[in-house]
Amino acid sequence: MKKLNYLILLFAVVVIAACSGEKAEKTTDYPLFWTWLDYRAGINFDSVCNIMSETGIDGVMLNAPTPDDYREAIPIAQKYGIEVYAWLWTMNLEHDRETVLKEHPEWFSVNRKGESLADSIAYVGYYKFMCPALPEVREYIRKKIVAYCEVEGLNGIAIDYHRFVDVVLPTSLWAKYGIVQDVEYPEFDYGYHPEMIRLFKEKFGYDPREQEDPSADVKWRQFRCDQITEVANMIAETVHSYNKVMAASPFPTPAMSRRMVRQDWGKWNLDIVFPMVYRNFYTGDVSFVSDCTNENVRDKNPNTTLYCGLMASDGPVLFDCMDAALNNGARGIAIFTVQSLRTPELRQQFKAYTDSVRALRASPDYTPATTPRDQVINDPFQKEGIMKAVKLHIQANISMANASVLPELQDIDPQMLKSMMQRTVSNTPEELIGYLNASTRWRKDLAPAIDAIVQQFETDTKEGGIKLGEFKKVNQRDVTTYYQVSEENSQVVFDVAFYMYGGILSGWSVKPEEESYNQYISGLK
Structure with a gap:
């Protein structure tokens, strides 16, 4: 389980703390698991x-x-x-x-x-x-x-x-x-x-x-x-x-x-x-x-x-x-x-x-931890999960372009689909596909287009996916660091930004550069 x-x-940790003689942080007997909840008349x-x-x-x-x-x-x-x-x-x-x-x-x-x-x-x-x-x-x-x-x-x-x-x-x-x-x-x-x-x-x-x-x-x-x-x-x-x-x-x-x-x-x-x-x-x-x-x-x-x-x-x-x-x-x-x-x-x-x-x-030997056990790493390129997510979104944008020539997408506003893709922070293919499929709950008319995009994404991934060049730093502004990277199969350039509010990697974004992205789509037609 x-x-x-x-x-x-x-x-x-209990054993280590006992052997090292660490002083435990004092805690009060508060509940361990909580939820936030709205209470309204009739509930x-x-x-x-x-x-x-x-x-x-x-x-x-x-x-x-x-x-x-x-x-x-x-x-x-x-x-x-x-x-x-x-x-x-x-x-x-x-x-x-x-x-x-x-x-x-x-x-x-x-x-x-x-x-x-x-x-x-x-x-x-x-x-x-x-x-x-x-x-x-x-x-x-x-x-x-x-x-x-x-x-x-x-x-x-x-x-x-x-x-x-x-x-x-x-x-x-x-x-x-x-x-x-x-x-x-x-x-x-x-x-x-x-x-x-x-x-x-x-x-x-x-x-x-x-x-x-x-x-x-x-x-x-x-x-x-x-x-x-x-x-x-x-x-x-x-x-x-x-x-x-x-x-x-x-x-x-x-x-x-x-x-x-x-x-x-x-x-x-x-x-x-x-x-x-x-x-x-x-x-x-x-x-x-x-x-x-x-x-x-x-x-x-x-x-x-x-x-x-x-x-x-x-x-x-x-x-x-x-x-x-x-x-x-x-x-x-x-x-x-x-x-x-x-x-x-x-x-x-x-x-x-x-x-x-x-x-x-409840164990009589339990001692609360007094110090964290993982070191904070702020370099995004050392964070495997983050970089997988960045590559996932680059792949999703390429697959969106590949799907744009399919008949199911011909009557759909491409800007709306691009905006929808930008609104998700999906870190796994399952999360991304789940998000796309969930969008049809409030836009049932999009179901054929979403199905086509998902199928294209799955096909592209199975066929080897994307090939990225070197990430090149192009700018630094306040807490934001900007990079560019080229997807070598399509020659689409991507703008990738990492945000460090409070000294922690607190966000990232992936966006295709318009000229190279549109040029790639034009070559598909």
Whole structure:
């Protein structure tokens, strides 16, 4: 049964730690396996709790509209031995969004172009982040936290969206919004509310907007992070005053968070942290999980218990990711979300995994790891999984070109198909084919074209696939390194970029160079 590797490895770690006399990190008896979950009126929460229990999940971060919803949910969860934390959005409004927008438009965050979220949109309409420098905003958040802390039986508070707007999105989302964020662009760079500027000038004596490139001003970046930290620690003080546990769901590592969303969570007074290490948003490779967990062991608050937040998925990769987290210092796992474990077989497999971890933790000889065991490698060319994925996408683009002359594709917009290919971070042929086939769920008219593309991809792969030349570095811009490589059979040139936000390989992209790609397609006709 998948996965006993973790159990065997950690028993070995126990012996090594005992022999070396390492001092174990102190941990509290929190749940080991968690999920994030939305709670709405009419939900059969008893049934959901039963599924959680049968899957081996003993903690839930529950997002409910009102404190009274928790008063209804908690007794049901307690029946199954499940701890309940209130999963609350803080700087970004959720359930009370429209009311605050109408009554306090002056509370909202402003970008480098001077645009306020009160009357503009960043990415999506529900991004309505407030300015953390305003005393009124802080008091509004404090009162909200108090209202939930007063719920009897609630184990803790888990804050989310406690940050600014994404100045840089995870790379897999760029195609979705039709953007490339290889540097920090003004329209996505938030934190320029007049009160924020005033406080910064008072402390440092200048206006950050006067800099040639405000994004390069480390003082200005850290100042915004510190404003978010002040609010986080105000929340923590409030939560602890009610003898409840303080938790948060931040971006993958403190260093990545500082650059991507101005969130320096290693300085927050958290009891538990659930960094959202969603590998499919970034490199797609399991190594992203081990890299981030290594960094988090080092950079988290020493008094914080580290977990790892993962995106639930079918297949063995979920278990590989859990191994990568637990083998590198995470105490437990949170998945988004238990409802994604759709089949009874997958839930049984997950339960077997959780049972093996609990058996280990119950051992009298168990000693938690104090240091990570894998070294972070940032050179993409040394990461076998990443390079296989890059080559996979080059092959997919060549196969897309080969399929473009087939009759099934003649009435399909080629730009739409290319865009669809760019929107996936697929690291194996199975993932790529699964993504293409899944697209027909909402576009049934594409089924013949998708079938033709998949068949062409499988044929090209069997016939020897691609032949790549040397990767040549052509540019370096901020955290982005650009390469070009030629596919020698087709003579198509590919632009390949690697992104290193927070000092970790956090994304990559593959794109055919237009002229050579179109020339290759023309030669096929």
